[in-house]
Amino acid sequence: MKPTRHMLALATALACAFAAPAFAQDTIKIGELNSYKAQPAFLEPYKRGMELALEEVNGKGGVLGKKLELIIRDDGANPGEAVRVAEELVTREGVVMLTGTFLSNIGLAVTNFAGQKKVFFLASEPLTDKITWADGNKYTYRLRASTYMQTAMLMPAAIAANAKRWAIVYPNYEYGQSAAATFKDMLKKAQPGAEIVTEQAPPIGKVDAGAVAQAIDDAKPDAIFNVLFGADLTKFVREGNTRGVFKNRTVVSLLSGEPEYLDPLGEETPVGWIATGYPWDKIKTPEHVAFLTAYQKKFNDYPRLGSIVGYTTIKSIAAGIAKANSTDTEKLVEAFKGLSVSSPFGTFSYRASDHQATMGAYVGKLALEKGKGTMTDIKYIDGASVLPNDADTKKLRPAAD
Template identity: 75%
Template sequence: MTARHLGTIAIAATLALSIGHAASAQETIKIGELNSYKSQTAFLDPYKKGWEMAIEEINAGGGVLGKKLEVVSRDDGSNPGDAVRVADELVTREGVNILAGTFLSNIGLAVTEFAGKKHVFFLAAEPLTDKITWQNGNKYTFRLRATTYMQVAMLMPSALAAKKKRWALVYPNFEYGQAAVAAFKELMKAKQPDVEFVTEQAPPLGGVDAGAVVQAIDDAKPDAIFNVLFGADLAKFVREGNTRGVFKDRPVVSLLSGEPEYLDPLKDETPVGWMVTGFPWNKIKTPEYMNFLNAYQKKYNDYPRLGSIVGYVTMKSIAAGIAKAGSTDTDKLIAAFKGLKVDGPFGPFMYRASDHQATMGAFVGKLALENGKGTMTDFKYVDGASVLPSDEEVKKLRPATE
């Protein structure tokens, strides 16, 4: 065999190997996912289980467009700068053109800005600040969870029914807490013009001095309390408040406190009667939810948290969007997500074309103690569409340059 023949064979082999790699790469659709896994484990460990289960179900059913979904997941360091760097690495090194995830609102906003500048599709799974789909919204960003405004609006009937004038406000001093309190003030003033906000306690996230906060609230002599603390901050706040009797005879309206992630650690210290948004995981009996619950418990031998729902529906949404678009092309995916309908464990919902906000709702109820554990009672599901501004109002909120 001549050198010329050997060279021809080598070139053919190299070409075949290259084609094989290309074909292999085309067999999957890669999704870049980033989140604060190391710092927000209570929510994000179940969240990851949720999206892993969704990916497994989607791929077992043949994938999307004949291809399997592959998730490339990274920790965002709980820092906006690190999150943008990670997002850029996912796009440039991993070759993804679909991003999903984030938990903290300031990080969600940073990735929203990145998506707009780099023209990359981004589904914000969990961050709640209204700015992601309103003031800082862009063509490339959609959001799954009910926003701070939506969840505050869901709690407004309870807050107004309390008929209290003097309110104390407690919130973590970053974008989520600030946005939630701004929404509460706006909605309360609109419905109850004589309302007074007698103290605002805004400790740093993860650094609440619960004793000082509770004392300051008691000193202000409020009639009621609006709380936005969560996680370990919430547990410290509840413990001090219970010990000092600050919650006695004072209605408390509290965002997220009925979510198992934050409720379960309270155990028998659960503050009975608080009006909350949350997730009564063992009391929902709809067929859609029971199917999810049974599959989740079979796979993980554990009960779902709200993070499990969010992770699961995040990937189900992306799969539905790609299927509707018939492509992973960014512009086609954006068009497909406008008005996209998705079936989730809480029932069907859609992504609004006007502001890219999903209409998935939340449960509203009261905290109670059952068998020494916290739970939700007197709860109902509130459809997200019922508490969102109209399309005309949204035009005033979103950037005109979109």
């Protein structure tokens, strides 16, 4: 056998990939890429949220007289793959903009791609501060409250605990590291006497929960700041509960009130933890009740936080295109500056200064009701209230605009 045959095979295959689809002009195509297989717990509800919003938008006749069409792709949970998928969406499918991504490194890779290729990108879920700050660019906006914002939302509760000795536990990758760094930074400013007595950084997805819980207990902290989520959180909570690690200690925890991470805990839910989250059964605002009703009617299931993010992503896009009165990239970039969007969490806007949305999150105490985890004493924290002002923001965004 010779290489020639394979070159032929390759060429044939390429030619097949070639068969470019007809560019339908009666819809506005939105390209969405995400790690559906790697993060299904968040992204399946997210997809449903998008579907619901799409139905609502198109039910009212779409935008600019055209229906929105969503083209969804799996990014293989891999930035290299994600960039290829992004190129495919742009060049082959002819989408007018990109949205999606969950993991920070993928969000950043696509952010960078958008800047390089001058494509509009709305990062929906990735939390890393870099997307809007250090590596932010003109073409990228972000919906979800960043790591910095989530941490800042919890700081009042952390400071109120007035604890001298803190333990920190976080997954050892960028999200965990920057959350821990932000926390330490803010704690130092607000409460200079506080001390970090132990810092546990287990590899993501592979926490040795017993040993970690024990090490924290041995350090005898007054309070714990937790950044673990997902299966790591579940393991950590069960071990910590059994070993009495959380007894008489204030625990402040990122994201733990989100149904994606709270629900698996069930009866194990650590009552009294102060966390950011989404208490879907407790939010009684009219916007949320309307969303909840529509969602439950359509899917016969309750929404997770992913549903909110997916739903709001599409609503943002529809609002942005309507405001731009065009699908032209430059016009979209302009339109998103200060764009106001109504969401189940109320109205928020996209800041012109750093392209970050001000959509906030709920902070409350974890509670157990009828064997299920939920939140009490909930309070909505507006994203705008925890973001730095425009002048400070500018310094954080060296490369943008």
